[in-house]
Amino acid sequence: MxxxxxxxxxxxxxxxxxxxxxxxxxxxxxxxxxxxxxxxxxxxxxxxxxxxxxxxxxxxxxxxxxxxxxxxxxxxxxxxxxxxxxxxxxxxxLSSDFPTLSSSSTSTPPKSIYQTRFEKDKAKKLLAEKRAVLRLESQIHEHTRKVHEIEHQLDEENEKIKSAIDELKNLQKVKEASSALKVWQPEIVHGRHRQIVEHCSVPVESRINVLDMEIKLCRQQMIGFLKARREEKGRLEMVKEKLLKVKYRSFECLERSNVDDESRKCRKNLKKVKRVE
Structure with missing residues (x-):
């Protein structure tokens, strides 16, 4: 006892x-x-x-x-x-643990009915736990996919910023070269500056303004993506914790069931030994 x-x-x-x-x-x-x-x-x-x-x-x-x-x-x-x-x-x-069970007159002992109903309920619970595990695993997969998608968007915005910064540096050189052409310089230096200005086919000032706006927009986008990734990772961790709890409960029930089965086998074996003696 x-x-x-x-x-x-x-x-x-x-x-x-x-x-x-x-x-x-x-x-x-x-x-x-x-x-x-x-x-x-x-x-x-x-x-x-x-x-x-x-x-x-x-x-x-x-x-x-x-x-x-x-x-x-x-x-x-x-x-x-x-x-x-x-x-x-x-x-x-039976009436306390399974109140929904109809009390029909039958020759089956109540203990056998209880055992049958208990085994059915245990099977239902195990099936429900398996479904819960599959549902949570599916949610984990979906949250992970969203995190990867957000990270991919972050990489794209980061590449846009790098590209805009590189172009902005080149435009700054063109602007400096254009200003240098207005003053006297040696012919070699003057020719180099003129070549830099000629290679630029867009209005420098307007393009610089566009790139500045684009960089600001990309940074705002990245702030939003970082927040979304943080929230999505939080949801992912919550679902992972739920999955661990469900698996732990399933493991406990399985261990308890195995112990009960072992104790039943031991009792049956003891009864057989006593009968032989």
């Missing part, structure tokens, strides 16, 4: 101990109760079946005992194993 199961049983008995005379005489204090009645020896002989049956029924009715607690209690002793298999307990568990 696990510690949680012991605590659940104690919490069920404790309120009754304040009102019922026969329980109040027996259970004086938590430590005395646990030592006397929840020890392996106490479970075998101290409490009558009627009281244990009442404890289990009250635990299920008040949601203090779950199906896991009932299974843990069933492994504590033969008496509790026998009592925990009673239809009344599993009928109450």
């Amino acid at each position: 696990t510690v949680n199961s012991i605590k659940s049983v104690y919490n069920i008995i404790s309120p009754r101990a304040q009102s019922a005379t026969f329980v109040r005489k027996r259970f004086v204090g938590r430590a005395r109760f646990c030592n006397r009645y929840l020890s392996p020896q106490g479970l075998q002989m101290s409490l009558p079946d009627e009281l244990w049956r009442l404890i289990l029924e009250l635990g299920v009715e008040t949601s203090s005992l779950t199906y896991k607690d009932i299974c843990c209690l069933s492994m504590a002793s033969r008496r509790l194993n026998h009592l925990s298999k009673e239809d009344n307990i599993w009928s109450k568990l």
Whole structure:
């Protein structure tokens, strides 16, 4: 019996101990109760079946005992194993855990119905978790694609700025050469400046103004793209965290399911060994 199961049983008995005379005489204090009645020896002989049956029924009715607690209690002793298999307990568990299940009259034991419904629900949950994982992975792919797209746009704007700056430098040289032609210079220098001015086929001043505006516009575009990339990366990280949580929950459920399967196999093997002996 696990510690949680012991605590659940104690919490069920404790309120009754304040009102019922026969329980109040027996259970004086938590430590005395646990030592006397929840020890392996106490479970075998101290409490009558009627009281244990009442404890289990009250635990299920008040949601203090779950199906896991009932299974843990069933492994504590033969008496509790026998009592925990009673239809009344599993009928109450069925109505509390699966209230939408129609209560049609059938010869199938409630425990078997509960197990079947539990396995179906577990399969549905696993399928829902797989769908959630696929949906989140799809969102991660989409956010990643958007981040790459924004980064590509940033690279394009950066290249535009570099190209505009290079052209602006050349135009500044043309402007300087044009101003130098107005003053006296040696013929060699004068010819070089004239060649620079002749190679320029656009109005220098207007083109410089256009390039200045283009650089400013590109920088504004880059500021917007940087903000969009930051926001998109934030969304991407949020989805990644959600995916990790979903995968962690799925892993926990799988581990728990494997442990439950192993414990069932061990119990079956023990029963086989006892029969052989």
